Amino acid sequence: MHASETAMKAWSRRGFMKGALAAGTAGIALSMSDRMAMATQLITGGKPSIEAIRGVGVQPGLVRMSLNENPLGPSPRAIEAMANRMFGVNRYGTDLSDLMQALSTFDGVELPEPDNSMRRSFFRPPPGPFMLTPGSSLILDLLCLAYLSRNGGEVIEAEYGYGSISRSASDYNDMFGVDVNIIRAPMTPEYKHDLDGMAALASDRTSLVVITNPNNPTGTLLQPDEIEAFINKLPATAIVVIDEAYLHFVEQDPIPSAVPLAVKYDNVAVVRTFSKAYALAAVRLGYCVASQKIQDEMRKYYQESPNALATVAGAAAVRDLEHLQKSREAVWDFKKRCYATFDEMGIEYLPSQGTFVMADLKRPAMQVVREMRARNVWISSRRQREFRTWIRVSAGTEAETEVFLQTLKDVLAKSS
Known part of the structure; x- marks a missing residue:
């Protein structure tokens, strides 16, 4: 056998797949290794060290709990699906049907019967309740463009909501020469959306009303019946x-999704991301459930689809319910550990339904964040005046969480 043939054999599909899957599952193995190492240290009276941390997708010795990422990494099935699809990336086109079918099953939304009477380009997605894009941030931008960039209008969003649409719309006066009024509605004392207050602010000029549920950064939750009652108070x-x-x-099981409301009402769009629960942040994949009317307005500004690797990874991730449950439980365990330690330390915090916890340190949070970062533990602070003393910490593995909590104790003790 010639050397060139040997080289080609080494790069065969089977060989590549074996290596890809080994690399992909390494993240999960490292997480388990972290757990075992931490358990040994705790049994012997030791503490997890920053040097021993091997987080999934980050360099060794770094605890990154600042960006609301999934600490477990993606489903091995998603990695396998991408590895398989890589051998066809020389061809144009993305088949969205499998991902749409997976979402249809997961979200309980019926897909329309396929229409074969009209030949459709494989560059154009078929009609249906789902609109797929490279990341959910693009969907928020498209909604902003569709309903504010031509004639202006009004946005209502919670004062301490995510704020992506409000931030984008704030530039529209300079960008498009249109008048956009942005209303950041006060929240309840528990930092929950004040739906009655938001409804009272709405007018015939209101173009977009935004709800982040669970809210980021406060982690508060609204139930679907609350949201539906709110929808019915707004101008159509x-x-x-x-x-x-x-x-x-x-x-909560089943999860309190608003997807049925997007199916029921023509003026509702539910936005989802694959970056959090499915740990595909770098792949860039998101979707919304919305009426054809809303989708048509958005497609005036964007008609492409996600890339092929993102699409197959998304379908595999949605179907891997076991890995999804592991991710959920890892986040729940992280929050319980933080709550218990914060209680011991006398630190006020907001119980959260997200992948993060807000805690009030009663001192400038930015200074603490800098001290933590100098020790290779990354968390975040908030810009809003009311939250200047609050940190937000995102979910980590068991070992990462222990290192975060110990480092926080050390930093607070040093600065007290």
Whole structure:
């Protein structure tokens, strides 16, 4: 056998797949290794060290709990699906049907019967309740463009909501020469959406009303019946955007999804991401459930589809319910551990239904964040005046969480 043939054999599909899957599952193995190492240290009276941390998708010795990422990494099935699909990336086109079928099953939404009477380009997605894009941030931008960029209008969003649409719309006066009024509605004392207050602010000029559920960064949750009652108080011309980026992590089964409301009402769009529960942040995949009317307005500004690797990874991830449950439980365990330690330390916090916890340190949070980062533990602070003393910490593995909590204790003790 010639050397070139040997080289080609080494790069065969089977060889590549074996290596890809080994690399893909390494993240999960490392997580288990972290757990075993931490258990040994605790049994012997030791503490997990930052040097021993091997987080999934980050460099060794770094605890990154600042960006609301999934600490477990993606489903091995998603990695396998991408590895298989890589051998066909020389061809144009993305088949969205399998991902749409997976979402249809998961979300309980019926797909329309396929229409074979008209030949459709494989560059154009078929009609249906789902609109797929490279990341959910693009969907929020498209909704903003569709309903505000031509004639202006009004946005109503919670004062301490995610704020993506409000931030984008704030530039529209300069960008498009249109008048956009942005209303950041006060929240309840528990930092929950004040739906009655938001409804009272709505007018015939209101174009978009935004709800992040669970809310980021406060982690508070609304139930579907609350949201539906709210929808019925608004002008029918207002588009209600419900961002459910963190809904999979709600400690409630079945999850309290607003997808049925998007199917029922023509003016409701539910937005989802694959970056959180499915740990596909770098792949860039998101979707919304919305009426054809809303989708048509959005497609005036964007008509492409996600890439082929993202699509097959998404379908595999949605079907891997076991891995999804592991991700949920890892986040729940992280929050319980934080709550218990914060209680011991006398630190006020907001119980959260997201992948993060807000805690009030009663001192400038930015200074603490800098001290933590200097020790290779990354968390975040908030810009809003009311939250200047609060940190937000995102879910980590068991070992990462222990290192975070110990480092926080050390930093607070040093600065007290």
